[in-house]
Amino acid sequence: MPELPEVEALSAFLAEQLVGREIDRVYPVAVNVLKTYDPPVTALEGRTVTAVGRRGKFLVITAGGGADELHLVIHLARAGWLRWQRKMSAEPPHPGKGPLALRVRLVDPPTTGFDLTEAGTKKGLAVSVVADPAEVPGIARLGPDPLDPAFTLAALRALLAGERRQLKGVLRDQSVLAGIGNAYSDEILHVAKMSPFKLAAKLTEPETEILHRAIGDTLRDAVERSRGLAAGELKAEKKIGLRVHGRAGQPCPVCGDTIREVSFADSALQYCPTCQTGGKPLADRRLSRLLK
Numbered sequence: 259m260p261e262l263p264e265v266e267a268l269s270a271f272l273a274e275q276l277v278g279r280e281i282d283r284v285y286p287v288a289v290n291v292l293k294t295y296d297p298p299v300t301a302l303e304g305r306t307v308t309a310v311g312r313r314g315k316f317l318v319i320t321a322g323g324g325a326d327e328l329h330l331v332i333h334l335a336r337a338g339w340l341r342w343q344r345k346m347s348a349e350p351p352h353p354g355k356g357p358l359a360l361r362v363r364l365v366d367p368p369t370t371g372f373d374l375t376e377a378g379t380k381k382g383l384a385v386s387v388v389a390d391p392a393e394v395p396g397i398a399r400l401g402p403d404p405l406d407p408a409f410t411l412a413a414l415r416a417l418l419a420g421e422r423r424q425l426k427g428v429l430r431d432q433s434v435l436a437g438i439g440n441a442y443s444d445e446i447l448h449v450a451k452m453s454p455f456k457l458a459a460k461l462t463e464p465e466t467e468i469l470h471r472a473i474g475d476t477l478r479d480a481v482e483r484s485r486g487l488a489a490g491e492l493k494a495e496k497k498i499g500l501r502v503h504g505r506a507g508q509p510c511p512v513c514g515d516t517i518r519e520v521s522f523a524d525s526a527l528q529y530c531p532t533c534q535t536g537g538k539p540l541a542d543r544r545l546s547r548l549l550k
C-alpha cells in the first residue's frame with residue numbers, strides 16, 4: 259500500500275504532468291470505486307487542473323474552470339495504483355475483468371492521461387468528487403501530518419499522553435498521525451529502536467524525542483528517495499529502501515540479527531529483536547491463543 263512518501267512523490271509527479279491541463283474525459287470503468295455521485299465524475303470534464311496535493315495517504319487533484327473548484331480525491335488502498343499513460347486509445351475503455359478502475363484523459367496532448375488500477379479481489383480503491391476535500395470522511399478524520407512543521411515534539415507528546423495502545427497501532431492510526439501505514443510504522447520503530455508492543459503512554463521524555471526524530475527522519479528520507487521518480491518507479495524504490503518491513507528472515511542492516519515477524523491486528527509486523535526488543539522475540543499472540 260502506498261503511504262505518505264509514495265503519495266507525496268506521486269502528487270509531485272502528477273502536479274508536473276497535470277497542472278494547467280484540461281480534463282477531456284473521465285471514465286469510471288469499475289463503478290464501485292466511486293464513493294460520491296453528486297457531482298458526477300464527469301463534472302470534471304472541461305475543467306483545468308489547478309493543483310495536485312496530498313492529505314495523509316489521499317491524493318487530491320483540484321480542478322477549476324467552472325464557477326467553483328472541484329476535487330478528485332483518490333485513496334489507493336492496498337492494491338490500487340496510478341499509471342501515467344502517454345498513448346491512450348481514443349476509444350472509451352470497456353468495463354471488464356481487468357484491473358482498470360477509472361481513466362482520466364487530457365485534452366492536450368490528446369492521448370495522455372492516467373489510469374487508476376486495482377489488482378486482486380479485495381477492493382479498496384476509493385474515488386470521490388467533492389467541493390471540499392474535508393467532505394471525504396477519511397480526510398475529515400486525519401490527524402496532523404508528520405511532515406508539517408506544526409508537528410513538533412510538543413505535538414507528539416500531546417498525542418501520546420494517555421494513549422493506552424501499543425506504539426505500532428498508534429503510529430498507523432490515521433486519526434493520530436496522517437500518512438503512516440504498516441510499512442513505515444515498522445521502519446520508524448526500527449530506527450527508534452523501540453518495541454512495536456511498547457505502550458505509547460509509557461514513553462519517557464527522551465524516548466518521545468527519539469521517536470519524534472525517527473518519524474521525521476524516516477519519512478523525509480523516503481520522500482527524498484522517491485522525489486522525481488515517475489509513478490511507475492515508486493513501488494520498486496519503496497521496497498529497496500525498507501530496512502525491516504517485509505524482510506522477515508533477512509539480516510538486520512544495523513546489527514545482522516535475523517528480522518522476525520509477528521502477527522498484529524489484521525496483518526503482520528516485522529522487527530529486529532536485537533535492535534528493538536532486547537534480543538527477545540515477541541510472542542505471537544494469535545498463535546499462543548490458538549495453542550491454549
Ligand SMILES: [Zn+2]
Binds near residue numbers: 510512513530534
Ligand atoms: Zn538489528
